[in-house]
Amino acid sequence: MDLTNYDEFPQELPLIIEDEVFLYPFMIAPLFLNNKTNISAVEKAINENKLVIVAVSKDGQESQERADGQFYDVGVIGNIMRKVSLPDGKIKVLFQGLAKGRISQFKLDNPEVCQVELMETKPYSLESVTSILNILRENVGKLSKINTKFPVDLIKTIDENNDAVRIADLISSVLKVTKSQAYKLFSQTDIEARLVAIIEIIQKEIENFKIQKDITQKVNSKIEKTHKDYFLKEQIKAIQQELGTGNKKDEEVKSYSKRLKKLKPFMGKDAFKETKKQIEKLSRMHQDSPDASLLQTYVEQVLDIPFGQYSDEKISVDAVEKQLNKDHYSLEKAKERISEYFAVKQLLEQRGVENAKSRGTVLCFVGPPGVGKTSLANSISKALKRPLVRVALGGMEDVNELRGHRRTYVGAMPGRLVKGLVDAKKMNPVMVLDEIDKLGANNRGDPTAVMLEVLDPEQNHEFRDLYLNFAIDLSQVIFVSTANDARRIPAALRDRMEFIEISSYTPNEKYHIAKDYLIPQELEKHGLKKTEISMSQTTVEMIISKYTREAGVRNLRRVFSKLFRKSAKKILSEGESKVLINTKNLKEFLDNPIFEIDPADKKNMIGVANGLAWTAVGGDVLKIEAIKLKGKGSLVVTGNLGDVMKESSRISYSVVKVLIDESKLKIDLSTIPTSLKEKDEKVVLEPSEVYKRYDIHLHIPEGATPKDGPSAGITMALTIASILSNKEIKSDLCMTGELTLTGKVLPIGGLKEKLIAAFKAKMKKALIPRKNYERDLEDIPDEVKKALEIKPVDKIEDVLKEGLI
Known part of the structure; x- marks a missing residue:
C-alpha cells in the first residue's frame, strides 16, 4: 500500500458507488459505470490526478440517487488506471485498490466527493493470531475439498503468507456472504475478532455443503428404491401369474367371462366360441403387452353388442x-x-x-x-x-x-x-x-x-x-x-x-305443411307464442311462391326460421306485443323476392317455346330460343348441355326438315332471301330453300345450370319449326317429350315435377306423351289437373298443330 505520492489523509476524494460487491486493497478490478455522478467522479479524479474511494450501496438502495445512508461508510481507496468509453454513455474503468478508507463526511450539495480518512487495523502480535490462523487454514482446506468452485491458488497463498490482515482480506473476497455480512468483515479493525468471524462463516458453509450432500444422497437412494420397488412389483406380478392369484386384470377377465356366460343363450355358436377364445387369450397375456389393450378392446366391443335385446312392442x-x-x-x-x-x-x-x-x-x-x-x-x-x-x-x-x-x-x-x-x-x-x-x-x-x-x-x-x-x-x-x-x-x-x-309438393300442399307443421314447430323453437305473430294465408303463399325454390320444404322452414328470429328481436328490442307480417312489409324481414320459375309470357313469340325439365330439386320451366341467320343450313346449339340433349337438337332439326320437305309444315316463300339474278329470272323457290339458306342458332338459357336428357325433343322441334315457318308459338303452352327421327313422341320421366313447375309458372296448357297421359296422370295432384289443360300427343304433327298459331 503506497500512498506517498498523494496528499495526506483525511482528504476530500471523488466517490464511486458500486452496487454489487466489496473490493479489497489488493484487487485490480474492472468497473462498469453508467451513473452520471459516478462518471463525473471518475472525470474529476483523472483531471485532478486524485485518488477515488469505491463504496457499496446498501440492499434495496441500488441505482438510487445519492443520499446520506444510501451506501456503506467504508470502501477502498485506489486510483484509476485506465478509462474506456462504451456505447450508450457508459464507461469502463480499471481500478487498483490501495487501502481501506472510511467516509467521515458526505454532502448532498456536492455528491461527487466525500471526506475520507484511512481505516487502520488495530495493532496485534503474530503470536496472538498464529493459532487462529492455523484453525482458519484447516477450515479453508476442508471447504476447498467440499466446494469444487473454491480457488485452489488461494490455499497456496494463505499457506505461504503470515500477514493476518492480508489473509483475512483474501478469504473475505471469495466467501459467499450477504452485503451486511461483508460490511461487518470489511469494517472490523480488530484482526482477531475478524478472523474468528471468518472461521464461523466457513464452518457454516461447510455444514451447508454437508447437508446438501446428505440430501442428494437421500434423493439418489429414493430413486434407487423406486427402481428397486418397480422390479420387485414386476417379480410379484410374474409370481402371481404363475400361481394364478388374482389382480386387477384377472378381475376384469372374470367380469368378461360372467358377461359372456349371460349372453351365451342369445349368441351364435361361432360368436360364443370366438369371444371365449379371445378372453382366454387375454387372461394368459401380460397386461402391459401391446396386444393386450387391442384384445381387451375387441372383447369389450363384442360384449357391448346387445345380443338378445329386442323392442317387445308388436307391429301395429x-x-x-x-x-x-x-x-x-x-x-x-x-x-x-x-x-x-x-x-x-x-x-x-x-x-x-x-x-x-x-x-x-x-x-x-x-x-x-x-x-x-x-x-x-x-x-x-x-x-x-x-x-x-x-x-x-x-x-x-x-x-x-x-x-x-x-x-x-x-x-x-x-x-x-x-x-x-x-x-x-x-x-x-x-x-x-x-x-x-x-x-x-x-x-x-x-x-x-x-x-x-x-x-x-x-x-x-x-x-x-x-x-x-x-x-x-x-x-x-x-x-x-x-x-x-x-x-x-x-x-x-x-x-x-x-x-x-316421393315427388315435389304442390304450392297448396306446401301451404298446409307450413300451416300445420312448420310454423307451429318454428314458433316453439324460437320461444314465440301463436298470439305474438300475425301472418295471413296470402303472406305464406307469397313466401312459398317467391322466396323458395325446392321440391320439399327444407328451405321453407329456413325462411320461417329467419322470420321468427327477426320477430323475436323486435319483441325484445322494440317492446312489441304482436308482430305483423304481411305482403307489404315482408321485404323488411326477408331479402328481395327470388323468381325461380318465370311466369308465362303474355305475348306469343316466334322461336321461343316453353319446355319442362326435371332437376334434383324438382321441376322447372325451360325456355328454348332460336333465331335464323343467312347461311348454309348449319345448326348451332349453345347452353350448358349434355351429349344427349345435343343429339336431341340434331334429331329435332332433321325432323323439321322432313316436315318441310313433305309439305306438312308450310313455309312462307316470301321470307326466303333471293338474289337479284333469281328475281330477274323469276325463279320459283322450293320450301326446302328455307333451311338451306339459313343457319339456325338454338339456345337454352341459364348456362350455369347443366342440362341433359331427351325430353326437350318436341320443344326444340317446335322452336325450330316456328323460326323457319315464321309462325308464333303460344306463350301459355308448355311441353315435354322425347322425339324420334320418324316424328314419334316417346314417354319421359319426372312428369309430376314437370307439371307442378308448369302449374307454378301459370301455364294454361301442357303437351305430354300419350303413354305418360295414360299411365301417370293419376299421380298428378288434383289442383294441377284443374288449373292445367293436359293434352296427349303421339307425333310431332300434333305438337305443331297445338303449338303454332
Missing part, C-alpha cells in the same frame, strides 16, 4: 298409420305403401309364421331433398317404439367402413352397421341407410357389394363383420334406405329394394 298397422298422418301432410302413396309393408309383417306375426320378421322387401324412399324421406323413417321408428339408427352412406368409398376392419390393422373397429346396433342397444332397430345412391367404389372395394348382403333377407341373418370375425344376425333390423336418384343405384342393389317415389 294402426299405430304406424296414425303416426305417419300425424307427422306428414299428403304423401298418400308413400303412406299407403308403408302401411301395406307393416300389414304383411303384422299378419305373419299373428299367424306365427317362422322367420316372419326377416321376410319382406327393403323400402327405399326416392325423391328430391327436403320432401320428407328421412322423417318418414323417424315416424316409423316412433310408431314401432324402436330406436332409430342413421347410417350416412354419402361419399363412402371404403368397404371396411361397413364391414369392419380386420384386427391386424392399427385402429381397427367394427363396421357402421354393428356400431349402429351398439348405439341402439337393441337388435331390431329401424336403420336408415341414407343417400344409398351416393355410395362410391374405388381400389379399396365397392361398398354396394356389402349392401347386397345387408339388404338381402336370405343373407343378412348371417352378416359377417371382419372385425368381429363371426356372423351376426341383422334379419330383425328394419332397413329403410333413401336416395335422390334411383338411376345411380347399381342394378343388383335396386333389385333388392322396393322404391317409393
Whole structure:
C-alpha cells in the first residue's frame, strides 16, 4: 500500500458507488459505470490526478440517487488506471485498490466527493493470531475439498503468507456472504475478532455443503428404491401369474367371462366360441403387452353388442298409420305403401309364421331433398317404439367402413352397421341407410357389394363383420334406405329394394305443411307464442311462391326460421306485443323476392317455346330460343348441355326438315332471301330453300345450370319449326317429350315435377306423351289437373298443330 505520492489523509476524494460487491486493497478490478455522478467522479479524479474511494450501496438502495445512508461508510481507496468509453454513455474503468478508507463526511450539495480518512487495523502480535490462523487454514482446506468452485491458488497463498490482515482480506473476497455480512468483515479493525468471524462463516458453509450432500444422497437412494420397488412389483406380478392369484386384470377377465356366460343363450355358436377364445387369450397375456389393450378392446366391443335385446312392442298397422298422418301432410302413396309393408309383417306375426320378421322387401324412399324421406323413417321408428339408427352412406368409398376392419390393422373397429346396433342397444332397430345412391367404389372395394348382403333377407341373418370375425344376425333390423336418384343405384342393389317415389309438393300442399307443421314447430323453437305473430294465408303463399325454390320444404322452414328470429328481436328490442307480417312489409324481414320459375309470357313469340325439365330439386320451366341467320343450313346449339340433349337438337332439326320437305309444315316463300339474278329470272323457290339458306342458332338459357336428357325433343322441334315457318308459338303452352327421327313422341320421366313447375309458372296448357297421359296422370295432384289443360300427343304433327298459331 503506497500512498506517498498523494496528499495526506483525511482528504476530500471523488466517490464511486458500486452496487454489487466489496473490493479489497489488493484487487485490480474492472468497473462498469453508467451513473452520471459516478462518471463525473471518475472525470474529476483523472483531471485532478486524485485518488477515488469505491463504496457499496446498501440492499434495496441500488441505482438510487445519492443520499446520506444510501451506501456503506467504508470502501477502498485506489486510483484509476485506465478509462474506456462504451456505447450508450457508459464507461469502463480499471481500478487498483490501495487501502481501506472510511467516509467521515458526505454532502448532498456536492455528491461527487466525500471526506475520507484511512481505516487502520488495530495493532496485534503474530503470536496472538498464529493459532487462529492455523484453525482458519484447516477450515479453508476442508471447504476447498467440499466446494469444487473454491480457488485452489488461494490455499497456496494463505499457506505461504503470515500477514493476518492480508489473509483475512483474501478469504473475505471469495466467501459467499450477504452485503451486511461483508460490511461487518470489511469494517472490523480488530484482526482477531475478524478472523474468528471468518472461521464461523466457513464452518457454516461447510455444514451447508454437508447437508446438501446428505440430501442428494437421500434423493439418489429414493430413486434407487423406486427402481428397486418397480422390479420387485414386476417379480410379484410374474409370481402371481404363475400361481394364478388374482389382480386387477384377472378381475376384469372374470367380469368378461360372467358377461359372456349371460349372453351365451342369445349368441351364435361361432360368436360364443370366438369371444371365449379371445378372453382366454387375454387372461394368459401380460397386461402391459401391446396386444393386450387391442384384445381387451375387441372383447369389450363384442360384449357391448346387445345380443338378445329386442323392442317387445308388436307391429301395429294402426299405430304406424296414425303416426305417419300425424307427422306428414299428403304423401298418400308413400303412406299407403308403408302401411301395406307393416300389414304383411303384422299378419305373419299373428299367424306365427317362422322367420316372419326377416321376410319382406327393403323400402327405399326416392325423391328430391327436403320432401320428407328421412322423417318418414323417424315416424316409423316412433310408431314401432324402436330406436332409430342413421347410417350416412354419402361419399363412402371404403368397404371396411361397413364391414369392419380386420384386427391386424392399427385402429381397427367394427363396421357402421354393428356400431349402429351398439348405439341402439337393441337388435331390431329401424336403420336408415341414407343417400344409398351416393355410395362410391374405388381400389379399396365397392361398398354396394356389402349392401347386397345387408339388404338381402336370405343373407343378412348371417352378416359377417371382419372385425368381429363371426356372423351376426341383422334379419330383425328394419332397413329403410333413401336416395335422390334411383338411376345411380347399381342394378343388383335396386333389385333388392322396393322404391317409393316421393315427388315435389304442390304450392297448396306446401301451404298446409307450413300451416300445420312448420310454423307451429318454428314458433316453439324460437320461444314465440301463436298470439305474438300475425301472418295471413296470402303472406305464406307469397313466401312459398317467391322466396323458395325446392321440391320439399327444407328451405321453407329456413325462411320461417329467419322470420321468427327477426320477430323475436323486435319483441325484445322494440317492446312489441304482436308482430305483423304481411305482403307489404315482408321485404323488411326477408331479402328481395327470388323468381325461380318465370311466369308465362303474355305475348306469343316466334322461336321461343316453353319446355319442362326435371332437376334434383324438382321441376322447372325451360325456355328454348332460336333465331335464323343467312347461311348454309348449319345448326348451332349453345347452353350448358349434355351429349344427349345435343343429339336431341340434331334429331329435332332433321325432323323439321322432313316436315318441310313433305309439305306438312308450310313455309312462307316470301321470307326466303333471293338474289337479284333469281328475281330477274323469276325463279320459283322450293320450301326446302328455307333451311338451306339459313343457319339456325338454338339456345337454352341459364348456362350455369347443366342440362341433359331427351325430353326437350318436341320443344326444340317446335322452336325450330316456328323460326323457319315464321309462325308464333303460344306463350301459355308448355311441353315435354322425347322425339324420334320418324316424328314419334316417346314417354319421359319426372312428369309430376314437370307439371307442378308448369302449374307454378301459370301455364294454361301442357303437351305430354300419350303413354305418360295414360299411365301417370293419376299421380298428378288434383289442383294441377284443374288449373292445367293436359293434352296427349303421339307425333310431332300434333305438337305443331297445338303449338303454332
